[in-house]
């Protein structure tokens with residue numbers, strides 16, 4: 217980018233940040249009913265604007281095809297009338313969520329009579345950098361309004377036209393509720409220079425940055441972020457089939473965990489299987505996966521059982537494919553499975569398949585990922601599936617929230633202290 221463009225983009229983003237601060241203040245002081253109205257009106261507007269949204273999405277799909285994106289990546293970009301309706305319905309669900317701000321979280325009285333209450337509050341201005349999935353624009357905007365946070369949204373570049381069309385519905389919703397349209401703003405360019413400006417914190421206007429993406433984004437965030445970050449990063453997830461696994465559950469859960477949607481961050485990327493059951497369980501699981509078009513890459517023991525597998529390299533254990541590819545390792549026991557996850561996992565989601573409650577508890581306790589699952593698919597890593605209405609994504613950070621981030625996770629708190637003239641000795 218030349219100097220002139222850099223200056224104008226810097227000006228644009230600085231202006232957005234200043235407006236976002238005002239928006240955050242307006243939201244903080246608005247009633248819950250006003251915020252509900254903004255979201256419901258945005259949902260109505262999404263339905264009204266369906267044709268525009270779909271036309272914008274067609275442009276994005278063409279751009280993505282010209283760019284040579286994989287089918288899985290194009291699939292997550294696609295909108296159709298059913299998906300537009302699902303987006304509007306999702307907003308209605310968020311609108312109905314209990315208001316997460318202004319709640320008394322705890323209250324106690326000190327011996328000196330001071331009455332202290334911990335009360336939930338919004339975070340302020342949240343900037344979200346996310347991938348090319350159009351519904352994230354709607355979900356993130358609605359969750360931020362519900363939780364009284366102003367949002368600066370930076371969509372993946374392949375979804376920019378769709379995001380702009382969806383964003384227009386939020387301008388309608390905010391206006392109809394009498395709130396400034398700038399409570400939610402969308403970065404109107406795909407220039408990555410804007411990402412750098414967000415990571416720089418925009419003169420401390422940004423209270424939290426949520427980056428939702430893969431390796432390239434991680435590297436940049438780690439190098440450049442100068443504002444607090446709540447990382448929603450890659451999901452290098454494992455499913456471990458324990459020696460006491462039920463064969464039917466092992467087959468069905470593994471198939472779902474890998475193949476339900478291969479491009480989502482909750483997809484399983486590595487299958488670990490106990491050597492005690494590998495000879496019996498791995499061949500039928502491999503056959504079923506291959507029949508659905510999944511490529512398998514295994515270690516020597518796995519390949520001895522399933523000769524069609526290619527050899528896994530060290531890189532495979534470290535790769536989040538987001539494709540119909542699965543790495544497979546036969547492990548000696550649960551301890552080796554847990555050690556493998558500790559070495560290669562990204563701290564997102566891991567599952568154990570077993571009928572042995574003690575082994576399950578060991579796994580749930582010792583594996584230190586944001587989500588640990590017993591006898592179910594890693595693809596349940598999702599705020600909607602957790603009952604949160606929607607999600608910003610899955611936090612792979614340890615502070616201030618872990619796992620699915622919904623409205624409650626978008627709040628912080630303050631202390632309200634009520635006295636009667638006390639002075640401190």
Ligand SMILES: NC(=O)C1=CN([C@@H]2O[C@H](COP(=O)(O)OP(=O)(O)OC[C@H]3O[C@@H](n4cnc5c(N)ncnc54)[C@H](OP(=O)(O)O)[C@@H]3O)[C@@H](O)[C@H]2O)C=CC1
Pocket residue numbers: 345346347348370371372373374406408411412428429430431432433434436447448449450451480481482536538608609610611612
């Ligand atoms: N934990 C979670 O909740 C989720 C995590 N993910 C993860 O996202 C990844 C898949 O999505 P994918 O589209 O590949 O994600 P990317 O990381 O490529 O893109 C995500 C966003 O980051 C931006 N970005 C990426 N790299 C850079 C960079 N170097 N400088 C500036 N901006 C950058 C992208 O912009 P641009 O459009 O310019 O490329 C896009 O807006 C997977 O790793 C998946 O696990 C996905 C969904 C949820």
Ligand SMILES: N[C@@H](CCC(=O)OP(=O)(O)O)C(=O)O
Pocket residue numbers: 292347349479480481482595597598599609
């Ligand atoms: N957690 C959600 C969304 C995951 C998601 O958006 O993933 P991606 O395909 O990488 O954009 C789900 O499982 O549907």
